[in-house]
Amino acid sequence: MIPFNKPYLTGKETIYIEDAVKSGKISGNGKYTQMCQSFFENKYNFKKCLLTTSCTDALEMCAILLNIEPGDEVIVPSYTFVSTALAFVRQGAKIVFADSRTDHPGIDEDKVTELITSKTKAIVVVHYSGVACDMDKIMALSTKHGLFVVEDAAQAIDSFYTGKDGLKRALGSIGHLSAFSFHETKNIQCGEGGMLCINDEKFIKRSEIIWEKGTNRAEFFRGEINKYGWVDIGSSFLPSELNAAFLWAQIEHLDDIQQKRKYIWEKYFELLKLHEQNRVYSLPIIPDYATNNAHMFYLVCKNIETRTEIIKRLKENSIFAVFHYQSLHKSDFYIKKHDGRELINCDRYADYIVRLPLFYEMDEECISKVYKYLK
Ligand SMILES: *Cc1c(COP(=O)(O)O)cnc(C)c1O
Numbered sequence: 001m002i003p004f005n006k007p008y009l010t011g012k013e014t015i016y017i018e019d020a021v022k023s024g025k026i027s028g029n030g031k032y033t034q035m036c037q038s039f040f041e042n043k044y045n046f047k048k049c050l051l052t053t054s055c056t057d058a059l060e061m062c063a064i065l066l067n068i069e070p071g072d073e074v075i076v077p078s079y080t081f082v083s084t085a086l087a088f089v090r091q092g093a094k095i096v097f098a099d100s101r102t103d104h105p106g107i108d109e110d111k112v113t114e115l116i117t118s119k120t121k122a123i124v125v126v127h128y129s130g131v132a133c134d135m136d137k138i139m140a141l142s143t144k145h146g147l148f149v150v151e152d153a154a155q156a157i158d159s160f161y162t163g164k165d166g167l168k169r170a171l172g173s174i175g176h177l178s179a180f181s182f183h184e185t186k187n188i189q190c191g192e193g194g195m196l197c198i199n200d201e202k203f204i205k206r207s208e209i210i211w212e213k214g215t216n217r218a219e220f221f222r223g224e225i226n227k228y229g230w231v232d233i234g235s236s237f238l239p240s241e242l243n244a245a246f247l248w249a250q251i252e253h254l255d256d257i258q259q260k261r262k263y264i265w266e267k268y269f270e271l272l273k274l275h276e277q278n279r280v281y282s283l284p285i286i287p288d289y290a291t292n293n294a295h296m297f298y299l300v301c302k303n304i305e306t307r308t309e310i311i312k313r314l315k316e317n318s319i320f321a322v323f324h325y326q327s328l329h330k331s332d333f334y335i336k337k338h339d340g341r342e343l344i345n346c347d348r349y350a351d352y353i354v355r356l357p358l359f360y361e362m363d364e365e366c367i368s369k370v371y372k373y374l375k
Contacts (some may be wrong), residue, residue, distance in 0.1 A: 002369065004320040007184040008257060008360035012249035020245040028238035029218065032245040037195075039251055044158075044170035046178075046197040048204045050211050051247070053239045055154040055181030055194035059087035059124075061237055062150045062177045062196065064210050065203050068093045072121040077107040078329040079346040080126045084152045085328055088124070096120070097329040099343040103285050104128070105353070108345065109137040116141070122148040127171050130187075130295035131286055132161035135174045142176075149175035154194075156180070157187050158258055159293035176200040182247055187261060187295055188254055190247040193239055210234035260360050261294035264367060268297045268356060271371045280306045281354075297356045298324070299374075304351040311354060314373050321370075324353050 020026055028051075037049040052058040068074065070092030076085045078097040085095045096115050101108045105128040112123060123141065125133040142149045153172035157180055162168045172178035177200070182193030198207050208218040214234035219225050250257070272283055281299035286292045301307040307323065314321045327350045329338040356370055 001318040002320065002357050002362075002366050003359070004322050004355070004357050005185055006359040006361055007189055010249045010253045012252065013246045016245035016249050017242050020241040023241075026241050028240055028244075029212075029221075030241040030244070032241050032248050033238070036244050036247050036251060040195065040197070045173050046170070046199060047201060048198040048207065050196045050198075050207060050237075051239050051244055052179075052194040052196055052211070052237045053243075054083075054183065054192055055152070055179045056083040056087060057235075057237045058179035058194045058196035059083055059150070059152065060090060060235075061207065061210055062179060063088045063091040063093070064233060065177060065198075065207060066122055066148050066150075068121060071119060073117060073119040074121060075112060075115050075123045076328075077124075077126050077346070078327045078343050079105050079128070079325050079349050080152065080328065081154070081325065082328065082331075083154075084124055084126055085334070088122075093121070094119075094337070095328075095334065097334075097338060097341075097343060097346075100345040100349055102345055104131065104287070105345075105349045106131065106133045107138075109134045112138070112141055116145050116147070120145065120147055122150055124150045124152055125175070126152040126154075127156035127159065129284065129298060130156045130159040130171070130293035131284075132156075132159065132171055132290040134287070134289065135161050135169075136163045136289075139174065148177070151175040151178035153178045153197075154181035154183075155186065155295040156293065158254065159295075160291040162289045172197050173199055177203065182250075187293060188247070188250040188257060190239075190243045190250065193243050193247055196237075206232065211237045257360060258293065261358065262292070264358055264362050265292065265294035265297050267364075267367050268358075268371070271367070272299075272374065275375060281310070294358070297358050298353050299356070300349070301352045301354060307352055307354050310374065314370070317369070317373055319357060319370055319373065321354050321356050324349070324355055326350050 040049045068091035074088040074093040079100045156171040159171045178197045180195040182190045209232045214232045217228045220228035281301045327346045
């Protein structure tokens with residue numbers, strides 16, 4: 001049996017969890033939390049990182065930080081996970097769904113302009129499969145119209161964007177705010193976990209308050225004030241040290257994990273490319289400005305029948321391939337609130353994408369077996 005995903009364990013997770021337990025500090029914002037946050041800040045040039053209990057929580061923090069209110073419009077791709085939109089809906093925003101590109105499931109940057117109105121407050125982009133959106137175009141719109149940019153970088157750890165200035169920047173370091181996920185289906189994980197990155201300094205102080213239930217407790221513990229209390233809205237967005245200790249073990253193996261995933265991804269690509277002429281699906285496209293962090297290997301099938309056929313054939317041979325998002329603008333929850341625009345590329349990806357198994361422990365034999373049934 002070849003599952004779709006199998007979370008990888010480095011072996012150090014329980015050792016660090018035990019260390020956290022023995023240290024007597026198991027609530028949030030302790031040694032492991034700070035080690036994880038510093039690691040990401042230094043390696044990827046994020047101004048400030050805060051671990052959260054999920055990417056969904058990090059996105060909710062973004063919506064609070066941007067003071068999203070009823071009447072505000074937020075532009076979100078329709079081809080994404082529910083949380084990308086949900087976090088802003090909870091603050092009362094109207095979601096204006098954007099279509100995907102023709103060549104890639106990411107937001108069609110050239111069609112965002114026509115969605116901007118005087119009520120638009122923010123654009124949320126999703127780096128689908130860890131492949132960058134064209135951030136120069138998005139940031140230009142942000143400057144021109146005075147909009148905030150949030151990167152849903154849930155799938156995008158250790159992936160980069162090279163702008164027209166030639167600088168290579170980590171995904172999640174470009175927008176005003178960004179959110180990562182360490183859910184067990186992501187490249188590095190701690191079961192349930194996430195991270196908010198703050199790149200615009202003016203949000204840093206308030207982000208710590210929102211993170212700590214609306215109190216200025218973080219400042220208090222640094223000795224910057226002599227008592228702490230209730231100063232704003234917020235929630236308990238910080239994870240326990242047990243989750244952070246688990247994540248630290250994964251961070252230590254980040255390079256090894258990435259190398260292995262990239263190897264599997266490249267192998268799939270190499271093999272499947274051999275059938276380019278008569279194939280019933282197309283292979284993923286990585287634009288020149290983007291890197292590939294091997295979060296996912298997907299095929300875009302010619303039609304829904306082909307996809308159903310492929311999933312069935314693989315399943316009959318104990319290989320589990322799965323489709324992905326359904327269009328959010330057509331969801332039960334939002335269809336009546338949507339303005340009725342057709343989003344044809346989004347619908348196409350909803351019907352045609354199939355994701356192949358990709359996990360650390362896949363060996364040559366596994367890869368060859370999946371390939372055998374895709375020929
Ligand atoms: C996984 C994922 C999320 C949600 O992450 P959680 O940590 O489970 O909240 C949000 N957006 C995208 C694009 C994702 O892939």
